Amino acid sequence: MSRRPLFVVISALVMTLAACSGAGGSGSSSDGDSKTITALMVGNPQMEDIAKLTADSFTKETGITVKFTILPENELRDKVTQDVATQGGQYDVVTIGAYEAPIWAKNGWLHELSSYADKDSGYDSADLLQPMVKSLSGEDGKLYAAPFYGESSFLMWNKELFAAKGITMPERPTWQQVAGFAAQLNDKQAGVAGICLRGLPGWGEVFAPLTTVVNTFGGTWFEKDWTPKVNSPEFTEATKFYVDLVRQYGEAGASQAGFTECLNTFGQGKAAMWYDATSAAGTLEDASASKVAGKVGYAYAPVNKTKSSGWLWAWAWAMPKTTKQADAAWQFVSWATGKEYEKLVGEKMGWSRLPAGKRASTYDLPEYKQSATAFADITLKAIEEADPTNPGLQPRPALGVQFVGIPEFADLGTKVSQEVASAIAGKTTVEKALADGQKLAEDVAEKYRK
Amino acid sequence: MMRRLPWTVLAWACGLVFFFPVLWMVLTGFKREADAASNPPTWILAPTLDGYREVFDRDLTPYLLNSLMASLFSTLLVLVLATPAAYALSLRPVAKWRDALFFFISTKMLPAVAALLPIYLVVKELGMLDNVWTMVILYSAMNLPLAIWMMRSFLLEVPASVLEAAEMDGAGLLVSIRRVLLPIVSPGLAATALICFIFSWNEFFFAVNLTATRAGTAPIFLVGFISSEGLFLARLCAAATLVSLPVVLAGWLAQKQLVRGLSMGAVK
Structure with missing residues (x-):
């Protein structure tokens, strides 16, 4: 009978899948002791780098596992809007652009980050470029998204x-x-x-x-x-x-x-x-x-x-108001937008791939200066001159x-x-x-x- | 012979036109990013596996497993539900079977986007967001009307006399279904199953709205390669080629039944 191979294949598949349904199927977040946060981001090269670097660095240091979902810009925008508007709470951190940050801050969709940054001794918010801070702040002057990389x-x-x-x-x-x-x-x-x-x-x-x-x-x-x-x-x-x-x-x-x-x-x-x-x-x-x-x-x-x-444009990490793990989420944001991460990218992925354009100190790194001689200074000045x-x-x-x-x-x-x-x-x-x-x-x- | 030639040429031309995008996708998957984006397109290429390497750099397995689960379980569920329903609407029609039939197809008339918000809210209240079983249930519901209509047309092909003969020989309902009906309509079952499988496998709209990090299906994995900064065509095509393989495989396995099944409803 020609039906038999098909039948055998299907039954085998069903059994395998039923066996591993626990892995992909469970909706409950039974992650035991270790913490897991979920991140939604666009598929730009800098985001791909962070997805590759997180497990060996951030997770090792903090014990926090980060699960990434990558979507194109428009889908990401829809998803976050939907998630926040319905209090879904599916994401702990998301990447957003300079266009959304002030608007979403005004809508009350995002955690303000200034107070987290102030408490975080290693973060050095004074090092962030002012035009970036300005364009990612709400009307109350507080930061609502931490710049990941910026451009002019x-x-x-x-x-x-x-x-x-x-x-x-x-x-x-x-x-x-x-x-x-x-x-x-x-x-x-x-x-x-x-x-x-x-x-x-x-x-x-x-x-x-x-x-x-x-x-x-x-x-x-x-x-x-x-x-x-x-x-x-x-x-x-x-x-x-x-x-x-x-x-x-x-x-x-x-x-x-x-x-x-x-x-x-x-x-x-x-x-x-x-x-x-x-x-x-x-x-x-x-x-x-x-x-x-x-x-x-x-x-x-x-x-x-x-x-x-x-x-002036920036991609930035923001924490939706609906996150239930704000502290772990900030730890990730702080790591991703901090000085050490830039060095890590430089060493592991190459200095030209650094998520630059957000910190003044980036342009003092000798290795970065060397790899970006042709355009580093003019980029920094162009960003500083832009007034949103x-x-x-x-x-x-x-x-x-x-x-x-x-x-x-x-x-x-x-x-x-x-x-x-x-x-x-x-x-x-x-x-x-x-x-x-x-x-x-x-x-x-x-x-x-x- | 000569009179059939134009038709043969036309059929080949149509076939090639429809096949071309698939060929283009497979070819592009083996190009370097810069070649993939060049205009006019490059035909001669030194094949590279860079695109595939980048696809495997991101973990494809969970997405594939989710897709397999959602498609396979929903297809099985649909077949189990649609076959008896089709039976009751064709060979042993219930009262008002026309209305019932129309009711089933009418559920497909509402655009999916109109149903999204209520579905989203219900799923969220049940705590079933980002869960593969939600997708199994949704895909079953989406494909059920189609499967009932397909199975009905296949069942109508079964001559009533065959069933009567089985009854005369003392076969009960179960025996006549198992020994007489199913062997006759198995090509139809295969065709229906494949269509349902393909529809669930390719479904993007509900998947993107109802899943997040745990239950994402293969199409969600695919669009993740679209980027507004930098070139992505080659790796997107590599990923698309990989993701379409299981469907091709399913179609190939069901080939024999399919050819009979697809022509079955058509011949009167």
């Missing part, structure tokens, strides 16, 4: 391509200069773009660099009293400049290119410049992943009317350089970004995109203008 944005340029044309890059270029260089270096025949810029829809994709351009052109999403300014002359001029630049001298398929695609394009030597996150440098200088290692120059974020223009409370020419109603720190912004920014991406693809005009954006922004402003 800067301009990366291919030294070989610049040298071939005899162009020198100033330390602090203006956007007009950058556009001029892009025109000179754009080489369609060789398949080299003058500049690589994100065009992929998403508030955190195209609007991360684009909002910094808007800021330095004197534009803003909202004025202090929540008057929306999306179709203002400054916002329009900046967006047109960005769209024209990427359409004329940008990478192929720009409306579908995000951080990852640009990293690849620039890393393969297919673009002369790239304006993006400082955290890209680590990968670009890694010879096994990039063809331009050692050939990249770094300049400050290009400006127009402001003095500096870099963005006042990133442009006018006072702002909410925190954030490249975003507006309100829950509605993710939706607003993403919707407008879809139209901007269409404009980059040549399917609509910038004016039309921003006129639609202004309407959406007015709906959002209604809520806040009282």
